[in-house]
Every structure is written in C-alpha cells, then in structure tokens.
Amino acid sequence: xxxxxxxxxxxxxxxxxxxxxxxxxxxxxxxxxxxxxxxxxxxxxxxxxxxxxxxxxxxxxxxxxxxxxxxxxxxxxxxxxxxxxxxxxxxxxxxxxxxxxxxxxxxxxxxxxxxxxxxxxxxxxxxxxxxxxxxxxx
Amino acid sequence: xxxxxxxxxxxxxxxxxxxxxxxxxxxxxxxxxxxxxxxxxxxxxxxxxxxxxxxxxxxxxxxxxxxxxxxxxxxxxxxxxxxxxxxxxxxxxxxxxxxxxxxxxxxxxxxxxxxxxxxxxxxxxxxxxxxxxxxxxxxxxxxxxxxxxxxxxxxxxxxxxxxxxxxxxxxxxxxxxxxxxxxxxxxxxxxxxxxxxxxxxxxxxxxxxxxxxxxxxxxxxxxxxxxxxxxxxxxxxxxxxxxxxxxxxxxxxxxxxxxxxxxxxxxxxxxxxxxxxxxxxxxxxxxxxxxxxxxxxxxxxxxxxxxxxxxxxxxxxxxxxxxxxxxxxxxxxxxxxxxxxxxxxxxxxxxxxxxxxxxxxxxxxxxxxxxxxxxxxxxxxxxxxxxxxxxxxxxxxxxxxxxxxxxxxxxxxxxxxxxxxxxxxxxxxxxxx
Numbered sequence: 082x083x084x085x086x087x088x089x090x091x092x093x094x095x096x097x098x099x100x101x102x103x104x105x106x107x108x109x110x111x112x113x114x115x116x117x118x119x120x121x122x123x124x125x126x127x128x129x130x131x132x133x134x135x136x137x138x139x140x141x142x143x144x145x146x147x148x149x150x151x152x153x154x155x156x157x158x159x160x161x162x163x164x165x166x167x168x169x170x171x172x173x174x175x176x177x178x179x180x181x182x183x184x185x186x187x188x189x190x191x192x193x194x195x196x197x198x199x200x201x202x203x204x205x206x207x208x209x210x211x212x213x214x215x216x217x218x219x
Numbered sequence: 220x221x222x223x224x225x226x227x228x229x230x231x232x233x234x235x236x237x238x239x240x241x242x243x244x245x246x247x248x249x250x251x252x253x254x255x256x257x258x259x260x261x262x263x264x265x266x267x268x269x270x271x272x273x274x275x276x277x278x279x280x281x282x283x284x285x286x287x288x289x290x291x292x293x294x295x296x297x298x299x300x301x302x303x304x305x306x307x308x309x310x311x312x313x314x315x316x317x318x319x320x321x322x323x324x325x326x327x328x329x330x331x332x333x334x335x336x337x338x339x340x341x342x343x344x345x346x347x348x349x350x351x352x353x354x355x356x357x358x359x360x361x362x363x364x365x366x367x368x369x370x371x372x373x374x375x376x377x378x379x380x381x382x383x384x385x386x387x388x389x390x391x392x393x394x395x396x397x398x399x400x401x402x403x404x405x406x407x408x409x410x411x412x413x414x415x416x417x418x419x420x421x422x423x424x425x426x427x428x429x430x431x432x433x434x435x436x437x438x439x440x441x442x443x444x445x446x447x448x449x450x451x452x453x454x455x456x457x458x459x460x461x462x463x464x465x466x467x468x469x470x471x472x473x474x475x476x477x478x479x480x481x482x483x484x485x486x487x488x489x490x491x492x493x494x495x496x497x498x499x500x501x502x503x504x505x506x507x508x509x510x511x512x513x514x515x516x517x518x519x520x521x522x523x524x525x526x527x528x529x530x531x532x533x534x535x536x537x538x539x540x541x542x543x544x545x546x547x548x549x550x551x552x553x554x555x556x557x558x559x560x561x562x563x564x565x566x567x568x569x570x571x572x573x574x575x576x577x578x579x580x581x582x583x584x585x586x587x588x589x590x591x592x593x594x595x596x597x598x599x600x601x602x603x604x605x606x607x608x609x610x611x612x613x614x615x616x617x618x619x620x621x622x623x624x625x626x627x628x629x630x631x632x633x634x635x636x637x638x639x640x641x642x643x644x645x646x647x648x649x650x651x652x
Contacts, residue, residue: 088603090596092632118605122630125605144635146596150603179604197603 082205082215084154084195085133089126090146093119101126101145108139114193116182127182129195153204154216156191164194167213171196176204220533223339223371224332227479228534235535238479240273242507247271247280250513253298256291257515277484277505278493283517285318288458293319297512304511309357310457320359320457321511327366329508330460333477334367337466340475340532341426341451343397345372348423350395352386352404353431354642355379359461360431364399364453367463373397380404380641383411394423402434402442402450403644406575409445410639413598419447428453430462432643433521433542435560437567439471441575454539458517459504465539473526473538480508483537484516485525488546499524501546502539520546522558550581550649552588557623559646562592565618570611572600576637580648588651590627592619598634 091097105112111131118125130136140147157163178196185192193216198204222228248268250257260281270279288296297304304321311317322330343349349368353360361379368375376393378386405427424446430453442450454474455462464481465474476483481504485494488501502523506513526538544558559579566577574595582589594615602608608631615629
C-alpha cells in the first residue's frame with residue numbers, strides 16, 4: 082500500500098518548473114504522477130517517478146530541496162462513487178488525511194489515489210482487510 | 220598566559236599614556252611638515268603641532284575622510300619621498316576611484332607585528348599551519364595575514380581566494396590548524412565540505428580568523444559548530460594598515476586594538492564629539508607610528524563601541540565590541556535605520572531548518588520602501604506540506620520584524636540558490652538608487 086513520494090520546493094521564479102523537468106529528462110526518469118500545491122511565492126511539487134532514488138540524487142545535485150515521504154496509494158475503478166467508498170471507510174475509522182491527489186492514465190479504467198495519513202501501518206492494514214486494490218508501480 | 224609582547228600589551232595606563240602622547244606629537248609633526256592637505260587643514264583652524272602636548276589633545280585635531288584620500292589620488296597624502304614606499308595596496312570603493320595606501324619598510328614591519336600579536340593571542344606559534352584564503356593582491360587581507368603569520372614563523376599556506384575544491388584538498392592534506400578567510404567564505408566552505416561528503420573530522424582545523432566584513436555572534440556559533448573550531452574576529456582596514464588593527468584573544472570578548480600603533484576614538488557621527496567609553500558611535504583611528512601614510516582621526520564609518528574594563532587575558536589594550544556595520548551599509552527603510560547584521564543574527568538563531576544564506580532586496584513601490592529578505596532552506600528540511608513552509612516563513616517574519624522594527628517580506632528559497640562569496644559578501648540589492 083505504501084508509495085514513496087518526492088516533494089520538491091519550487092520558488093515562484095520563471096523557469097524553475099521547466100528546469101525541474103529538464104533535470105529528470107536528462108537523467109531519463111519518467112514521472113508517473115504529479116501534483117503542485119502552490120502559493121504566491123512558492124510551490125511544493127509532489128511527484129512519483131519510476132526511479133525515486135536517482136531522482137532525489139539528480140535533483141539535489143541541481144539545487145532543488147527535496148523531501149521523501151511515504152504515502153498510501155490505492156486504485157479504484159474510474160467511475161462515480163468509487164473513491165467515496167474508500168474515503169468513507171477511512172472516515173469511519175477516524176483517519177485524518179493531510180492531503181490527497183489522484184491521477185488516471187489515459188486508456189486505463191482505473192484511477193490511482195494517493196493520500197498522506199498519520200499512521201501508515203494502520204491504514205494499510207485497514208485497506209487490505211477491506212479488499213482495496215493497492216497502487217503498485219510497474 | 221603568554222603574550223607576543225607583554226611590555227606593550229599589558230602596559231599600565233600611565234606608561235601607555237606617555238607612549239601615546241609622545242607618538243601623537245611625532246605623527247602630528249610629521250604630517251604637518253610633509254603632507255600638504257594636513258598642513259592646510261591645520262592652518263585653517265589655526266592649529267600648530269606645538270599645540271598638541273599629549274594624547275588628551277587629540278580631539279583638537281581635524282578629521283580625515285575617505286574622500287581626502289580620493290581627492291589626493293594617488294599619492295597626495297603620502298608623507299615620505301616615493302622611493303621610501305616599498306608596497307602599495309588599494310581598495311576599490313563603490314564610487315569607482317581607488318583608495319591607495321603606501322607603506323615604508325618600517326610600516327610593513329609594524330603591520331606584520333600587529334598581525335603577529337593578534338595571531339599569537341589565539342595560539343599561532345612557530346610551525347602552526349596557517350591556511351590563508353583571503354585574496355592576495357591589492358586587497359590587504361591576504362598579504363597582511365601572510366606577513367603576520369610569517370613573523371611568527373608559522374607554516375603559511377598562501378592559497379588566496381577561489382577554487383574551493385582545491386582549497387578543501389589543501390586544507391585536508393596540509394592539515395591546516397588555522398583558517399583565515401571572510402566569514403561568508405567560511406560558510407561556503409562548510410557547504411562544500413558537506414557536498415563532497417567530508418565531515419569536520421576529516422580536517423585538522425582548530426581556529427578560524429575571520430574578518431574583512433562585519434559578522435554576528437550567531438554567525439560565529441554556526442561556524443564554530445559546523446567546523447568544530449574556535450572562530451575569532453579580526454578587524455582592520457587598509458587605510459589604517461590592513462587586517463590586524465584589532466583582533467580577539469582566546470576569550471573572544473572583543474577585538475584588542477594594537478592601540479600603541481592605532482589609537483581608537485568613538486565619536487558621535489552627527490556632532491563629531493568624542494563619546495565616553497562604552498557608548499556606541501563611529502570608530503575613528505589615528506595611526507601613531509606610520510610613516511608612509513599617517514592618518515589623523517580617520518573616520519572609518521564603522522559603528523562600534525569600546526568595551527569598558529579589562530579583558531580576562533590580562534592585556535590592557537582597548538577592546539572593540541562587534542562592529543555593528545559600516546554606516547555605508549545601513550539601510551534607511553521607511554525612515555528606520557536597519558543594519559544587515561540585525562537581520563543576519565535573526566536568521567542564524569531562528570530555526571535549525573534554514574541555512575545561514577540570505578539576500579536583502581529593497582524596492583520602492585508606490586513611494587513606499589519594500590524590504591524583501593530571501594532566506595535559503597537548509598538541505599535537510601522536511602516540507603511536503605505547505606503548512607511547514609508557511610509556519611517557518613511566519614516565524615522568521617515575526618523574528619525579523621521585531622528585531623528591526625518594520626515589516627519585511629520573508630521568502631524562503633531553495634538551498635544553494637543564492638550567490639556564494641569568496642571574498643567580501645554582498646547581500647544587499649537596493650533598487651531605490
């Protein structure tokens with residue numbers, strides 16, 4: 082159930098996002114999912130790649146602040162009400178979610194959902210027990 | 220305690236007064252007879268060398284300004300024939316014209332001695348490996364410390380500034396015990412040490428001699444912790460000689476002025492009246508033994524105070540408190556005087572998760588001054604949630620605003636994104652000019 086995410090600090094300056102993409106491209110790293118939380122002065126980019134270890138290394142070398150965080154990732158069918166089912170389950174067990182984002186690949190009938198919670202062990206077990214499909218990156 | 224020159228450094232007040240008085244009379248005579256601008260200045264106020272009978276008469280003498288040196292560029296203030304000058308140094312000002320200084324053989328010898336006294340006071344001896352990363356050349360930093368360390372027969376490594384990876388290799392391989400550079404370059408070295416995967420234990424450093432720019436006690440604590448050394452402040456300016464005019468002893472309680480050579484006064488920069496010991500004002504120096512370019516009551520523009528009382532080390536020399544900043548560096552923002560050193564000390568003590576690197580920008584928007592302070596995140600901060608950065612920004616904001624009395628906009632930026640400095644730092648962009 083656990084998925085590693087890299088958070089990248091981006092000051093609001095022209096070209097920073099482009100530079101970020103360039104660094105990963107130069108290292109031949111593929112971005113699987115991405116989400117930006119932004120303010121007027123800076124943004125925090127949350128990204129999941131096919132090679133996090135290498136991504137952190139090259140980003141650091143190129144002057145990006147990074148933080149690796151463990152999230153819970155699961156998959157649901159890409160249709161109404163599916164996400165709600167899982168969120169209700171979490172809510173019923175008093176699980177707080179700090180943030181959530183999702184993406185679905187074109188041509189796929191499933192959506193990946195990533196959440197940050199306090200107790201990864203508890204939530205993992207809860208989701209497995211309730212037959213929620215884990216997000217596994219190929 | 221051991222001293223480089225106990226007689227001079229621990230001299231009683233009365234004995235010192237006699238020497239100072241004698242030297243002051245000599246230097247006044249010397250400039251009156253040999254430096255036309257001084258003769259003019261003194262004649263204008265009807266002052267003759269014979270009116271100066273002792274050190275207590277110093278306040279009768281006219282001041283010297285940096286502009287005097289510029290207006291008499293290059294050698295118009297020199298007091299000896301040009302073939303007596305064995306060395307020239309120069310510093311570039313913000314206005315473009317160089318300030319040129321010249322030294323006779325005795326001047327170089329005294330300057331070396333003043334530096335040697337300071338270095339001896341922190342433990343430099345014959346054979347101590349001293350790595351000098353101040354710039355060599357027209358700037359006095361490198362050569363000044365070089366001659367001082369050589370005077371003590373230390374093992375000098377004259378690296379000069381630049382090429383940081385080579386500096387690290389030399390520091391490691393030559394096992395330097397003393398690092399001499401600007402405090403901002405020390406910060407840069409700390410970053411590079413981490414980047415190269417070294418730790419402080421890979422080095423043999425024990426002491427640092429940091430100067431050529433004002434720095435705070437908070438900066439001292441950071442450097443001491445990161446490099447595992449004791450960091451000492453050294454003060455000087457090329458007009459008065461160069462580094463070594465004053466330096467801290469092992470007690471790190473103010474810079475001991477070599478006051479038999481360089482006599483300090485603190486004046487009120489507005490009224491120009493001398494201030495009592497302990498009060499803050501502009502630091503003024505009179506060179507008592509210089510031959511080539513003697514200066515009378517030279518206004519340094521540095522804001523400082525003399526620490527009352529005697530140091531635990533037993534030296535009786537006057538001590539300068541940390542220089543708050545050069546009046547030239549002072550920013551007037553919405554009518555409030557702000558010193559970069561106040562901001563520096565806030566940033567360094569505020570939170571472990573930020574780095575000591577910052578940059579100040581002042582703009583004028585709609586006729587209002589706007590102060591923006593960019594501060595680098597530390598390399599290890601965990602921040603995947605916006606709230607972490609927001610809380611940190613607010614914490615810094617509150618600390619800085621309360622220290623300087625006006626609101627500043629704090630912007631956190633990526634680690635390593637601000638400019639690093641090999642010599643004197645320039646952390647201010649003032650777009651109002």
